[in-house]
Amino acid sequence: MTTTYLELINRGARHYPDRTAIVYESQSFTFKEVDWLSSQLAHALCAKGVSQHDRIALLLNNGPYSVPLDFACVKAGLNRVPLNARLSVQEHTRMLKETGVQHIVFGADLADHALALKQELPEVICYGLGSKIAGGDDLLTTAESQPTSAPEITVKDDDVILTLFTSGTTGTLKAAQHTQASYAGVCKNVLMNLINVKHDDAMLHAASLIHASGVFVLPFWLRGARTVIMEAFDPTSFLQLITKERITAINMVPTMLQMLLEHPDFEKTDVSSLQQVIYGASPMPRSVIEKAMSLWGRERFWQYYGQTECPLTITVLRPEDHEGELLGSCGKPCVDVELRLIDEAGNDVPHGSPGEIAVRSPAMMKGYYNADQLNAEMFTEDGWLRTRDVAVMDERGFLHMKDRTSDMIITGGYNVYPREVEDALMEHPAVIECSVVGTRDDKWVEAVTAAVAVKPGQKITEAELINFVGEHLASYKKPRKVVFVDSVPKTAVGKLNRKALRDMLKN
Template structure:
């Protein structure tokens, strides 16, 4: 028996009952408050008919109930299936079908959306938080009369506690399953490799808590530190909260950092408390990270590379390595992660050669739900997880990402990695965003095609941008076509969505 997710929740609650655990707008909740409410919600879900092992979908925007509800699912022995609130009813219907979830817990602001889901899936049991539809349960109301101690359940290391749909760009709907043990492993991975949480620390969350941002909650909970939650990212409010709440850590995606850089208060904000600016999820354009470091200082910036299938950190680029060519790296392998680069047959590639990243770690998923064929493809016979990411390891031990295998462009017999072209285009002063894909071409089979969003008031022509790239990369890597858009397609968590762009251009 190893340490479980439930063990870590109980440990934090017991050790720091009177400290502030959660801050949301003008509300503050102690560890005792969160522990009590999560236990009552666990009982309320059992009373509503949920049983240990059931898959329960969660449709919730960031708010004061985000953490108590997650903890309640663990205490009730439920397998939570978070649904991103930005997706459509049709997408959610498909996710409910794919995951087999027969119950959903929804926030009051998403009651109308849930009613539309219920209309499409009549057998769906709907439980609200300060809300109810179609005669369903209001779990918060029910929780008020429930016991304040958690239900008595027995858990095993391999019990599934989380089934999370990935935001990958391949177009295939995949649901990664994490267990009691693997989620505890994620917490240890973060504390060991990325952030040494101290007693009086505070982390600000503006990205959705159902993805990478939420993974930081448990490490902070375990150390008696605060989790400060925003409903959604707003640059003005974000900068204000860093100063007002004495925030010590933030987790960013490139789009968020770009918006902060463009804010008039960026350079004036008091960031004296801020020790770590953590970024990952998608590659950070070099001009963006260089500008941010020039203002806030290199010593604050930490990059991680990970996947939903193996959160949170597979590799980490530490502040002292944020320089020169290493800015194009994603760091060195984490101490609790085994990593190797392999070819299609599963053999290790020679040093310096590109290969697919394969990993083994306590934090990796048990497998995709209901996807035997996909699991057979993703796991090697000896238990290594194939990431579908292509990288090169340099002689210093730093991993340099090339791209996802599904995004590689083959043009005229040459391989082109979109990220390399995107990084160059982002150096052009008129370019705000860009995404590069391959499109069908009679001559080249695939033509390197760039979608560009220009900065307000800026201009650039197709010929100018192509010439800009051709002076910096091999000729075969330069875009053959440029398409100008108001914004480039992204996933719900802010990553470039090359699959959507390919579909749009087709």
């Protein structure tokens, strides 16, 4: 048996019982307290009839119970399905139906959202953390009377412990499955390639813990270091916490870094403790990274490229490589990742030619849930995972991203896919046709931009359309710009021509 996620949780708890593990606002928890609470929550879930290998949805914003609840699911042998709280009830309903989830744990601040899901799916049982709705209980209350030792379960390397929805690079909603072994592989990947966590280090988390930010929790747990959690990103509080908590590492998306640079306290904040500014998720505007390095020093900046299907780091751009044309690259392949550039047939492309990135890694997902055809498309016969990203490898071994095999938009670190925005726009009775692309934006890197043709005799404003989409999709998916046109660009066979639209919007 290889090392499992469960074993790594247990090791950290054994080695550092009295050290501070989690800090959230005025609350702090030792390793022992997190370990005990996670065990009690695991027993509480079992007491509610949730069985090992069941899928359980977690509807939680960042908070004091984020880590204990994740650990509880692992200790109970559950397959957790995190729900991004920014998504709509309709989007979550679809996710729950696709995965057959029967139980949801929700944060007290999301009780109304949970109730709306319950109305859509009456058979689902909802358990609150400090709250309850009809048909469910407060899991924290149940946990109070439970044992502080973990449930006795037997786990296997390939037990699925995380099913994480991602649109990936195809725009089709799919659920990547990670196992006991692959998640342990993710932890090792981070420690080997990105960050050498020390005993007294502390990482500040402002981005959602269900995504890349949460991957850093286990490496810090294993080294007896602190995880400092913010409910959400706020530039003022973020800068203050760097100083107050003597933060040594932060994980940013480009938009967050840009907002910090624009803050009046950026240059005068004491960042003497800060050793690493780690960033990824979307391309970093050159002007932003150059200004940040000039003020905070090049030696602090680390870039990673990875995917939900193979987290966290496929390649890493180290501080000493943050210069010249290399600022446009995503670094060199990681030591525990095999990487090839291939053509559509799966053959290696000639050196210096563009090819699709294919990888093999211990951190690689098991596959997508209930998607045999998609898995057959994404995995080669000899086990390489296609990323659908196209890149070129230079003579020094640095990977340069060239294009995507889809029209995915990355705005503020979030993936947005044109089709779902177009579908929402087409629901409006005044819209006859539309096309959505990403356009360059100094703050968000890319702005969701819609070209809309209106039916004859109809009138609709830009603001009305943006608000209409916001009623159907998450806020970050709304168009930031709407351009009214007589007709949208199409190919010769009548398909939407997004390249032509992007070219048109540049002029």
